[in-house]
Amino acid sequence: MTVADRLGPTIFERSRPGRGGGKVPHPPKDALSRIPAGNLREAAPRLPEVSEPELTRHYVNLSQLNYSVDTGFYPLGSCTMKYNPKINEWAARLNGFAALHPLAPDEASQGTLQLLWELEEALAEIGGMKAVTLQPAAGAQGELTGILMIRAYHRSRGETDRTEVLVPDSAHGTNPATASMAGFKTITIPSAPDGGVDVDAFRAALGPRTAAIMITNPSTLGLFEARLCELLDAVHEVGALAYMDGANLNAIMGRFKPGEAGFDVMHINVHKTFSTPHGGGGPGAGPVGVGEKLLPFLPSPRVLRASDGSFRLEGAAERPTSIGRVRAFVGNTGVLVRAYAYIRAHGGTGLCEVSDDAVLAANYLKVRVAEVLDVPFTRPCMHEFVASSATLKAETGIRTLDVAKRLIDYGFHPPTIYFPLTVDEALLIEPTETESLETLDAFVEALRRIVVEAHSDPELLHSAPHSSPVRRLDETMAARQPNLRWRAMTGVQMPCPD
Numbered sequence: 001m002t003v004a005d006r007l008g009p010t011i012f013e014r015s016r017p018g019r020g021g022g023k024v025p026h027p028p029k030d031a032l033s034r035i036p037a038g039n040l041r042e043a044a045p046r047l048p049e050v051s052e053p054e055l056t057r058h059y060v061n062l063s064q065l066n067y068s069v070d071t072g073f074y075p076l077g078s079c080t081m082k083y084n085p086k087i088n089e090w091a092a093r094l095n096g097f098a099a100l101h102p103l104a105p106d107e108a109s110q111g112t113l114q115l116l117w118e119l120e121e122a123l124a125e126i127g128g129m130k131a132v133t134l135q136p137a138a139g140a141q142g143e144l145t146g147i148l149m150i151r152a153y154h155r156s157r158g159e160t161d162r163t164e165v166l167v168p169d170s171a172h173g174t175n176p177a178t179a180s181m182a183g184f185k186t187i188t189i190p191s192a193p194d195g196g197v198d199v200d201a202f203r204a205a206l207g208p209r210t211a212a213i214m215i216t217n218p219s220t221l222g223l224f225e226a227r228l229c230e231l232l233d234a235v236h237e238v239g240a241l242a243y244m245d246g247a248n249l250n251a252i253m254g255r256f257k258p259g260e261a262g263f264d265v266m267h268i269n270v271h272k273t274f275s276t277p278h279g280g281g282g283p284g285a286g287p288v289g290v291g292e293k294l295l296p297f298l299p300s301p302r303v304l305r306a307s308d309g310s311f312r313l314e315g316a317a318e319r320p321t322s323i324g325r326v327r328a329f330v331g332n333t334g335v336l337v338r339a340y341a342y343i344r345a346h347g348g349t350g351l352c353e354v355s356d357d358a359v360l361a362a363n364y365l366k367v368r369v370a371e372v373l374d375v376p377f378t379r380p381c382m383h384e385f386v387a388s389s390a391t392l393k394a395e396t397g398i399r400t401l402d403v404a405k406r407l408i409d410y411g412f413h414p415p416t417i418y419f420p421l422t423v424d425e426a427l428l429i430e431p432t433e434t435e436s437l438e439t440l441d442a443f444v445e446a447l448r449r450i451v452v453e454a455h456s457d458p459e460l461l462h463s464a465p466h467s468s469p470v471r472r473l474d475e476t477m478a479a480r481q482p483n484l485r486w487r488a489m490t491g492v493q494m495p496c497p498d
């Protein structure tokens with residue numbers, strides 16, 4: 001079957017004039033004349049005309065071309081395709097939350113405000129922080145919010161010479177991007193040979209110009225920073241602040257509180273740690289927790305609880321030290337409802353178990369993968385670990401990209417590849433804590449067979465995947481000249497709107 005066959009005709013190509021879809025039950029006779037003339041269309045919209053079953057089949061069939069957490073194992077490191085309990089979808093769709101108008105007055109929004117307030121409390125407890133803002137719409141925006149608060153803090157003390165942010169070379173790309181967006185100069189610090197941050201290199205770069213350091217802990221190599229206390233002490237000695245990228249929180253919940261360890265600010269990717277499906281780049285949330293020093297600068301409006309137990313949003317001019325709003329309204333509420341439901345369902349002990357199981361699954365898989373590929377860092381990992389096909393490449397010419405593409409033929413989503421950048425031919429593998437032993441073993445078995453194939457039939461791997469609707473793409477062309485626009489493949493019935 002060709003790609004065109006698998007993808008089928010588009011919904012516009014299926015359209016036939018007059019072939020209707022759903023029916024509106026008993027519309028009033030004067031329905032159209034009730035709409036003001038100025039709001040009526042001059043021409044009918046160019047919508048495809050198909051029957052309801054055709055429409056349903058079209059989109060259900062398209063959805064079957066996707067790989068998803070509902071169809072198989074998704075060991076994507078760094079981006080953490082977590083367990084997303086289906087019941088949280090129900091909770092997020094409850095009318096009281098989903099249908100609440102964002103401009104509804106506080107009196108009519110008590111339930112949502114209470115949920116937000118309680119979620120802030122729970123996240124502050126988990127992070128060991130004084131307070132939390134739920135506004136940022138993603139981790140990257142949480143970082144920006146945190147760094148803007150750090151900037152406001154230094155300015156409030158008249159320390160405008162603090163223009164530098166130190167970031168280790170293993171950091172997620174959003175860290176240096178954030179520092180630059182906030183007007184800081186990023187100083188990249190090389191990692192130590194054991195994969196951890198190089199505390200001595202950090203110490204040497206710290207000084208009166210340092211505004212902050214940004215550390216991901218556990219790191220993007222899946223390692224917990226061994227010399228954290230030493231590093232944080234050194235940062236505070238020079239009057240700088242410490243930012244923790246908390247995207248990997250799912251490995252340490254209940255076991256380590258960044259605020260208590262001395263971090264001044266952190267973000268949490270609730271769509272990674274607390275159950276929002278985010279594979280399609282859908283909405284997220286990046287709440288930010290702060291310690292005492294940054295409390296005055298939190299974005300406004302905050303959710304406040306009055307002494308009578310009622311809730312309200314802070315007024316616009318109530319806290320002049322605030323950095324202001326970072327997002328419309330109160331944040332991505334649907335994502336926050338899911339996070340609340342996840343946290344309440346697990347409770348404190350349950351969240352500790354989630355972390356323990358994530359660490360156990362990752363360490364098990366790491367030991368098993370070491371049977372077939374290189375595993376450069378031998379000390380125990382947290383929720384993810386780095387493997388490498390550098391040896392396989394030297395022996396057979398097969399690269400990590402080929403291994404990843406061939407995994408698709410074995411029914412697995414590939415792990416993250418070529419990240420972190422500091423490891424040659426890297427694969428960043430993260431099993432979630434809910435995967436069974438059988439699934440983890442089957443994944444290792446697929447890798448084992450691929451390594452055998454690399455020696456016996458390398459061409460099979462170079463041209464993989466063989467079973468997917470879209471075969472091997474030209475990676476460079478796909479990035480540089482993405483062709484995302486629909487073009488007729490089987491004859492046009494109707495022009496597609498641009």
Ligand SMILES: *Cc1c(COP(=O)(O)O)cnc(C)c1O
Nearest residue numbers: 078138139140172174216245247
């Ligand atoms: C995912 C991730 C981010 C960015 O978060 P988004 O929600 O995707 O914006 C930042 N740092 C790390 C370590 C991450 O894994």
